[in-house]
Amino acid sequence: MPRTLLRAASAIVLTLAALNIPAAHAQDAAPVEVTVNTRAALAAVPETGIGTNHAIWDTHLGSDQTADLLKEAGVKLLRYPGGSYSDIYHWADHTAPGGYVAPNTDFDTYMAGVRRTGAKAMVTANYGTGTAEEAAAWVRYANVTKGYGVKYWEIGNENYGNGHYGAAWEADDHPDKSPAEYARHVVAYADAMKAVDPTIKIGAVLTTPANWPDAIVAEGDAGSWNQVVLSAAGSKIDFVVLHWYPGALDRTGHVPDMVQLAREQIARYAGPGAERIGIAMTEFNTGSSSNGTNTQPGALAAADAYATLLANGVFTIDWWNVRNGIGAVTEVEGHTDYGDFGLLSSAACTSDGSVCEPALNTPFAPYYALQMVSRFARPGDQFVRAAADQPAVSAHAARRPNGELAVMLINTSRDTSYAAALDYEGYTPAAGAPTVLTHTNGATAITTETAGTPAGRLLPPLSLTTIVLRPAAPPAGPGAPGQPTATAVTDTTATITWPRATPGARPVAKYEIHRQHGAVTEQLGETGGTSFTAANLRPGTRYTVNVIARDSGGGLSWSSPPLTFTTKAPATSSCTAKLTVQSDWASGYVGSIEITNIGAPVNGWTLNFAWPRAWQSLGSGWSATWTQNGQDVKAVSEPGNGALGTGATTTIGFVGNYTGPNVLPSVFTFNGRVCGTG
Structure with a gap:
């Protein structure tokens, strides 16, 4: 049975001291119940999760101060040479005909910054005005001549914006601008580039589900952009590329379906071995200048989106971008919003000089959002389900190999403090004060303290809060079962199979199969083997399940990676x-x-x-x-x-x-x- 902490609203007044909440805040709002369920595991945190974009028009791209600030933010991947410039940029002579190239932004300077940051590189090869031979020469220079070991290479940037669907912003000199032509060149680029270095990973551009021009079939095409590209080039690529500018601050709920639909398209069209193909979000920004691009509302939305995308298995999310420049200036939640899509100030001014950004390299609020996510969920951690019963509060959680549990809580209310009461499923925190990291509206740093109890926390308005808990006892159970798979899926049954868990101090006695219902789990059954047929399922329903090993002494493993499958319609019906x-x-x-x-x-x-x-x-x-x-x-x-x-x-x-x-x-x-x- 789950342990329930502070369920009743009447308990709040009695437990303010335990929650570390001043009595003056008790009347601000009803308590928020947060459920954290370590039995409901999601994706592991990748090494390259927190990323951002560098652009060759940014004079300060290669400065040590830039690299040091990005390192402090926890950035682990840097993309180059910058958006649509990728399709006009020629790396060998560092030119971009029709665009501006700032001094000290060449490839070697960029790589020096990558190394100082301690990040990985993501390079976009020129598809629009380049050739496969030019891209292959870049791979040779980067990985053979210089030994940089650049692993990730995209082929072009937003190539669907070349006019084929009407709107044209992306350079494309090919007479044929169809997805079939792009796919043909992806194959040629991949062959030429991997002939130089077969260890590199090649990415192809897809449209993001439910974002234009996704699902549109243009005249003469055999299908949508994604269908055509994956069908023709799926065997040659290692990851797909999505971009997302939701234009609003409340779109994080779209992420699980967005990622799942992309995976379904990959599985349907990319051919045998499609499960190897990863998903990269190489451009992301809230894109909401009216609601706060570089102030706290945008930062909260960014943290929520980064955590949700990572929990759903996207291997990098790359903020657009390090510096962008001043836009429409507004007042948002008591602070000046410069309409700047960058992480750091470029010290730019409006055209009439009436308003200027703060000093160069001053971090904007989204910088602290990325920093908080990087401190909350570290490479090698595993996301687990968390949920709050208050729409203004988002909850995320990640379990660490050393047994610690980190919970990130996001209060998007502009004027209400919430007392969050935490309920832990499958985890017992140690007594005593946890480590708490907080960022509030207008703050210029993340504060860290050891205070309160694991039972809960006061969440200030417009705040990010991460609570890091220690386990009551050191982890002692078996290793986690491997990635489950589903076969023989019908309308009401599915056979789930998984690799055997590694025993700990005691032998593995059985495996439990848990279905996720948000942050709550339902045990579908248990078995002593490594295969289980789930019955009484609902037709046409998407299921996400985890497998947990239990040893002969009752010790539990971590959850397996998640398995998602969808049951079918009835095989026979009237x-x-x-x-x-x-x-x-x-x-x-x-x-x-x-x-x-x-x-x-x-x-x-x-x-x-x-x-x-x-x-x-x-x-x-x-x-x-x-x-x-x-x-x-x-x-x-x-x-x-x-x-x-x-x-x-x-x-x-x-x-x-x-x-x-x-x-x-x-x-x-x-x-x-x-x-x-x-």
Whole structure:
């Protein structure tokens, strides 16, 4: 049974001392219950997780002060030469025709900064105006001549923005600007570059799910950009590249579906061995100048997004960028926001000189967000589920190899302090004061103290708080089971198999299989072997599970890495409902549903389904009477198509709108019966 700490609201007044909360704050808000579940494991923290972009127009790119500040922030990857400049940049003579190249920004200077920072390099080869031979020569210079050991190489930058879909911002000299042409060149680049150094990793540009032009099929193309590129070049690449500028501060909830849809596309189109292909977010910024680009709201959104992307297995998230320059100047939460997408001030002024940024290299608020994430979740740690019952508070947690547990809490409220009461599932913290790291609105550093108890903490308005807890006892259980896999997935069952755990001081007695429900887990079963068939599953449902080893003395291992799979529609049914997307414009689509009655004849029917996500809605429909109630959608037959004999088919259609990743409905009921998909 879970341990519950401070469940009742009435307990707050009685436990203020234990929570390290001054009594004056007791009336600010109801307590926030935070659940941290170490049985519900997510991705491990990668070595390259915290990244940022360097750009060749930044005169201070190679300065020691820049490198030292980035190192202090915990930056582990630096991308070069900078966004769309990548497709006009020629590394050998350090030129970018049509753009500005600052002095002291050449490749060797960049690499000196990379080494001083203690980071890895991510280099974008010129696709737009370059050649495979030029890229291969760059690999030779970097890794053979200079011995830099640059591992990660992208082929081009946002190449879908070359005019093929209408909008054109990316340089592209190829007469054919289709995804098929890009994919053909990715193959040629990969072959030429790996012939020089077969150890490098090649990345291809994809569109980000639910972001333009994702899912659009242009005239003459065999599919969307992602489908065509992955189908043609999937066997040659090692990772895919996404960019994300959500334009708002409340879009972190899109991340799990965004990443999952990208993985599903990779698995569907990239061919055998597609599981080796990683996901890199080589440009990210909140992109919300009206709500705080370089002030605290933007920083809180950045920390939330970085932690969520990493927990979902993205191996690097690279902030755009180190310095960017002044934009629209506003006042946000009591502080000047310069509309600057950089981490550090460039000391720029508005065109009329009326407003200037602070001194060069002054960190903006997002700098401290990256620094907090790097101190919260370190390479080799494992993210575990955490959740808060207050929408204004986000919770993240990571378990460390030494048994420590770090919990990061983000209070986005502008004026409310919250008393957070923490409940730990599968973990017992040591008594005594934990280490607490805090960053508040307008602060110019992260403060560190040893104070309070593991039971909870006061979260100031607009704040980042990380609590680092020690275990009550040293870890003594077996090693974690390996990566599970799912086979024989049906509508109601799935066989889950995993590599055996390494025993600790005592032999492994059994394995437990846990399903994640947010920050709560449900044990699906246990076994003494390394395979388990889960039953009584729901059709068309996405499941995420972990496996935990328990030894003969009751000691528990860490959770295995997560496994996500989706059950199917019923193999046999008295009806089928087949959904086909006829066209998609990256914010809506035309869907066609072909309904077949396999059972007894009917005279009138109702088809029901539910939108998987709250950001989906019904725009219009035809060949039925359509209604929506919450996320539930109902289509009722019309007089002309209500009579369906055994084996008869009818087709209905609708327009579906979406403002986030478009997870398609997969479960349809026909007069109350769950249908197959045909």
